[in-house]
Amino acid sequence: KDVIPPLEQLMVEKEGYLQKAKIADGGKKLRKNWSTSWIVLSSRKIEFYKESKQQALSNMKTGHKPESVDLCGAYIEWAKEKSSRKNVFQITTVSGTEFLLQSDIDFIILDWFNAIKNAIDRLPKD
Numbered sequence: 001k002d003v004i005p006p007l008e009q010l011m012v013e014k015e016g017y018l019q020k021a022k023i024a025d026g027g028k029k030l031r032k033n034w035s036t037s038w039i040v041l042s043s044r045k046i047e048f049y050k051e052s053k054q055q056a057l058s059n060m061k062t063g064h065k066p067e068s069v070d071l072c073g074a075y076i077e078w079a080k081e082k083s084s085r086k087n088v089f090q091i092t093t094v095s096g097t098e099f100l101l102q103s104d105i106d107f108i109i110l111d112w113f114n115a116i117k118n119a120i121d122r123l124p125k126d
């Protein structure tokens with residue numbers, strides 16, 4: 001039978017592939033490790049899927065949960081100095097998760113930056 005996802009998951013604002021590296025978790029620095037991630041932005045969170053969208057959708061049916069960060073009170077900024085790569089920005093969450101997102105393609109990274117910035121600006125700060 002069909003599983004109906006929660007409403008929040010239906011209100012996707014943007015999705016696509018980006019390069020992602022988590023650099024801190026709960027304030028603790030991590031070794032940088034870039035990988036391709038399927039990224040889903042909804043009104044107050046970003047979900048990261050390690051696998052393809054197709055694989056992610058089938059995993060979801062088995063109750064597998066993606067990594068997810070809360071955008072309430074989060075901070076987004078360009079982070080030229082944090083990487084040798086071009087087009088890198090950083091998101092820092094209230095819980096102290098820091099990650100970098102990157103694309104070689106200028107308009108793709110700009111669209112993502114603006115979409116996430118707009119989502120954060122619409123949310124209450126706490």
Ligand code: I3P
Pocket residue numbers: 031032033034082083084085
């Ligand atoms: C890191 C890896 C990353 C690189 C990072 C290196 O090495 O090469 O790709 O980040 O540079 O430390 P390792 O795999 O041995 O951990 P960029 O690609 O973003 O430059 P960094 O230490 O200057 O962040």
